[in-house]
Amino acid sequence: MPTEARSSGWGFAVPRRAVVGLATVGGALLLWWLATSGLRLLNPLRLPSPQEVWAAFSQISTGQGYGGATLWQHALHSLWLVAKGFAVAVATGIPLGLLMGWSRRAEALINPIFLLLRPIPALAWIPLAIVWFGLGDTGKVFVIWLTAFVPSVINAFTGVRGVDPVLIAAARTQGASTAQVIRHVVVPGAMPMIFTGLRLSLQASWTTLVAAELVGAFFGLGRVLNVAGQDIFPGMILVGMAAVAACGAATTWLLGRAERRVVNWRPAV
Amino acid sequence: MSEIVFEGVTRRFPLPRGGEFLAIDRIDLRIEEREFVAIVGPSGCGKTTLMRMAAGLDFPTDGRVLVGGKEVTGPGPERAVVFQQFALLPWKTVRENIGFGLMCKRTPKAEADAAIARYVELMGLSGHEDSFPHQLSGGMQQRVAIARAYVMQPAALLMDEPFGALDAQTRIVMQEELVRLARRNPRTVIFITHAVDEAIYLADRVVVMGRNPGRIIETIDIRPLREDGGWEAMPIEEVMDTPAFTHMRSRIWKLLKAREQERPAAPAPIPATVPAK
Amino acid sequence: MAKRRDRNFLGPAGTSLGLGEFWALTAAGFVLFFAVWGGVAASGWLPPNLLPSPLAVWDTLVRLWNQPFAGHVYAEHLSASIQRFLMGWAIAVGIGVPLGLLMGWYRLLDEIVTPLFDAMRFVAPLAWVPLAALWFGTGIGGPLLIIFVGSFAPCVISAYRGARLVETRLVEAAQTLGASSRQVMLHVLIPGALPSIIAGLRVSAGLGWQSLVGSELIVVGAGLGYLMVQGQGNLNTTVVIAGMVGIGVVGFAIDVLLRAVEAAFKRKWGQA
Numbered sequence: 001m002p003t004e005a006r007s008s009g010w011g012f013a014v015p016r017r018a019v020v021g022l023a024t025v026g027g028a029l030l031l032w033w034l035a036t037s038g039l040r041l042l043n044p045l046r047l048p049s050p051q052e053v054w055a056a057f058s059q060i061s062t063g064q065g066y067g068g069a070t071l072w073q074h075a076l077h078s079l080w081l082v083a084k085g086f087a088v089a090v091a092t093g094i095p096l097g098l099l100m101g102w103s104r105r106a107e108a109l110i111n112p113i114f115l116l117l118r119p120i121p122a123l124a125w126i127p128l129a130i131v132w133f134g135l136g137d138t139g140k141v142f143v144i145w146l147t148a149f150v151p152s153v154i155n156a157f158t159g160v161r162g163v164d165p166v167l168i169a170a171a172r173t174q175g176a177s178t179a180q181v182i183r184h185v186v187v188p189g190a191m192p193m194i195f196t197g198l199r200l201s202l203q204a205s206w207t208t209l210v211a212a213e214l215v216g217a218f219f220g221l222g223r224v225l226n227v228a229g230q231d232i233f234p235g236m237i238l239v240g241m242a243a244v245a246a247c248g249a250a251t252t253w254l255l256g257r258a259e260r261r262v263v264n265w266r267p268a269v
Numbered sequence: 270m271s272e273i274v275f276e277g278v279t280r281r282f283p284l285p286r287g288g289e290f291l292a293i294d295r296i297d298l299r300i301e302e303r304e305f306v307a308i309v310g311p312s313g314c315g316k317t318t319l320m321r322m323a324a325g326l327d328f329p330t331d332g333r334v335l336v337g338g339k340e341v342t343g344p345g346p347e348r349a350v351v352f353q354q355f356a357l358l359p360w361k362t363v364r365e366n367i368g369f370g371l372m373c374k375r376t377p378k379a380e381a382d383a384a385i386a387r388y389v390e391l392m393g394l395s396g397h398e399d400s401f402p403h404q405l406s407g408g409m410q411q412r413v414a415i416a417r418a419y420v421m422q423p424a425a426l427l428m429d430e431p432f433g434a435l436d437a438q439t440r441i442v443m444q445e446e447l448v449r450l451a452r453r454n455p456r457t458v459i460f461i462t463h464a465v466d467e468a469i470y471l472a473d474r475v476v477v478m479g480r481n482p483g484r485i486i487e488t489i490d491i492r493p494l495r496e497d498g499g500w501e502a503m504p505i506e507e508v509m510d511t512p513a514f515t516h517m518r519s520r521i522w523k524l525l526k527a528r529e530q531e532r533p534a535a536p537a538p539i540p541a542t543v544p545a546k
Numbered sequence: 547m548a549k550r551r552d553r554n555f556l557g558p559a560g561t562s563l564g565l566g567e568f569w570a571l572t573a574a575g576f577v578l579f580f581a582v583w584g585g586v587a588a589s590g591w592l593p594p595n596l597l598p599s600p601l602a603v604w605d606t607l608v609r610l611w612n613q614p615f616a617g618h619v620y621a622e623h624l625s626a627s628i629q630r631f632l633m634g635w636a637i638a639v640g641i642g643v644p645l646g647l648l649m650g651w652y653r654l655l656d657e658i659v660t661p662l663f664d665a666m667r668f669v670a671p672l673a674w675v676p677l678a679a680l681w682f683g684t685g686i687g688g689p690l691l692i693i694f695v696g697s698f699a700p701c702v703i704s705a706y707r708g709a710r711l712v713e714t715r716l717v718e719a720a721q722t723l724g725a726s727s728r729q730v731m732l733h734v735l736i737p738g739a740l741p742s743i744i745a746g747l748r749v750s751a752g753l754g755w756q757s758l759v760g761s762e763l764i765v766v767g768a769g770l771g772y773l774m775v776q777g778q779g780n781l782n783t784t785v786v787i788a789g790m791v792g793i794g795v796v797g798f799a800i801d802v803l804l805r806a807v808e809a810a811f812k813r814k815w816g817q818a
């Protein structure tokens with residue numbers, strides 16, 4: 001998309017998109033302030049004012065915090081759970097997907113299990129996870145694992161099937177063994193697809209975790225949201241939502257960095 | 270010894286809806302050591318299948334393929350292949366792509382680096398050693414693929430329309446380069462192409478094939494023409510203007526056309542991949 | 547005959563399974579799944595209230611079909627969930643697709659909405675639950691908002707992409723043939739964006755269904771999610787799994803249906 005720049009008058013060009021974007025976000029914030037505080041158009045129990053959100057943020061950030069811990073402790077707890085579930089899913093899902101991609105026999109044998117389990121969203125496993133593991137961390141890691149496992153398998157599988165057969169033939173004519181073909185041709189060829197799957201499942205992991213923590217948890221950002229909802233504390237609800245978004249954005253950014261490091265050979269899109 | 274011999278080679282592919290497609294019908298062909306043979310023919314005449322069988326990527330349904338007197342049982346680094354689609358690994362640099370076969374063979378690093386450097390130089394790739402394939406033009410990519418083949422010091426080179434994906438100007442440059450390279454490092458070469466000009470200019474012998482089923486129509490020795498005409502000393506565009514060249518070109522065209530009228534195109538497509546059975 | 551190369555010598559594309567072998571392995575996969583589940587359940591290694599056997603789940607499904615559980619029989623829970631999903635999803639499609647198309651056609655709208663959209667993008671749909679309850683209550687409105695939030699983004703994005711992907715060439719061709727701007731929109735822009743929109747609808751329906759399940763776990767008084775929560779509260783694992791079966795079946799049906807629509811469009815207009 002062409003981002004034409006306009007002269008800013010200060011001797012450097014500012015892209016039009018940035019100008020409009022900043023104006024929009026600024027306008028939205030102003031509108032929020034006017035509606036809740038400036039003109040008091042909205043009931044503060046429906047939408048809190050910026051000041052109330054700030055007050056809630058100050059309260060949860062310091063001292064006793066809120067819902068049993070400070071914001072940082074809640075956020076770190078949630079991050080840690082997502083990281084664990086995600087890591088286990090990657091470590092189990094990608095090898096399985098590679099195997100199913102490489103061997104049509106493995107695919108035929110394992111695919112039925114996915115046909116049965118894949119239509120059930122990971123969120124639907126939460127009650128079962130609670131029965132099995134209780135309200136502690138294990139159940140949450142389990143559902144995050146489920147969330148990220150299926151896309152990891154499917155995208156690794158699709159990635160392997162997408163590798164150009166000519167590349168495999170070329171590697172063979174140069175004397176590559178099966179192990180060398182897998183390591184130097186199949187796995188790197190499947191990587192872009194694998195990362196696409198990881199990106200999707202990372203977003204889904206946060207949704208699953210928040211749901212699981214809302215259903216029942218002792219710590220975590222979902223716990224903050226849950227308690228704030230019960231206390232009818234709109235400012236704190238917004239703080240919780242913003243914290244979930246920030247964690248999601250941060251982990252997505254980290255994954256993007258990892259992707260650029262691993263898949264460094266592609267033209268920039 | 271690295272002569273390539275096709276003995277009564279037949280290849281049938283099973284069709285998806287049952288039945289079989291006869292791609293190659295009882296071909297006998299002998300390519301002497303260090304001989305450059307070009308195979309021309311319309312698409313679907315089985316010329317690529319023939320090359321794949323010499324490479325060990327496909328096997329005859331009947332008959333045998335022998336290289337250096339031994340039956341081909343699979344690919345080997347002594348028979349290097351250059352593919353039309355270049356087939357460079359997109360995630361490896363030019364240096365790593367050229368060195369891939371050496372790495373598979375576990376050649377000591379110093380030795381491999383020296384060999385890579387030699388072919389980088391020879392193919393005019395200096396300065397691009399650390400580029401990824403997508404950063405190179407098509408012509409440069411095919412240079413990498415040719416360097417990757419030569420670096421293995423193969424006894425035989427099998428080229429499947431190596432210049433088919435290049436634009437006309439690049440193609441001419443690459444044809445001249447290949448002649449230069451082939452003169453410096455003579456190998457047994459099978460060169461698949463559908464461009465008649467290219468075949469006459471490059472090859473010692475041109476094998477003309479027809480399709481449905483794939484058979485050899487005629488084999489023509491170009492060497493007398495080249496030696497009498499002094500082609501070796503002339504640039505490619507002048508060679509292609511000589512009466513001997515144009516005469517040969519129209520002779521081969523007539524052969525291909527006569528066969529096409531006699532037997533129209535095959536009804537079945539050539540499978541893109543090789544079925545297991 | 548030369549020595550056969552090993553399987554997968556040329557990778558998966560170079561091999562194929564016989565139909566017999568394929569079906570035998572597929573059947574073995576299904577059998578394996580139920581055998582492992584049934585075997586573990588029958589072994590007494592886990593108490594039955596943790597892992598009931600497949601047969602026990604089947605019995606429960608039959609029983610729930612006739613006897614109310616958590617206030618309703620199974621079919622009522624099912625239809626409550628489906629209705630709620632359809633309403634929320636319809637709102638998301640009804641707002642998201644036109645918005646995406648307009649963003650694709652009008653640059654200023656794109657520049658205004660995109661930053662807001664980006665700011666909200668990372669808020670997980672389920673994080674809206676407390677606010678949804680506050681705004682619309684826990685009856686109908688709250689869950690609808692969650693489903694809306696969950697399925698909105700793919701509608702907008704796919705319509706936007708579709709609108710941007712329509713070739714200028716086609717628009718120009720229509721204009722040179724004398725089409726009015728209304729005709730251009732009706733005959734060129736909307737049909738051109740349709741393949742992308744339909745692909746987006748499938749994604750958005752999947753996410754919407756997922757969000758519905760999540761919202762039902764937390765806030766409502768009927769539906770499959772609510773049935774499961776009640777089952778979990780009573781440590782009635784067969785009910786929980788029976789709920790999962792229903793969720794899976796509906797999710798599968800939604801996907802199959804929309805895939806069929808997608809395939810029909812592709813058939814009609816060549817490759818999309």
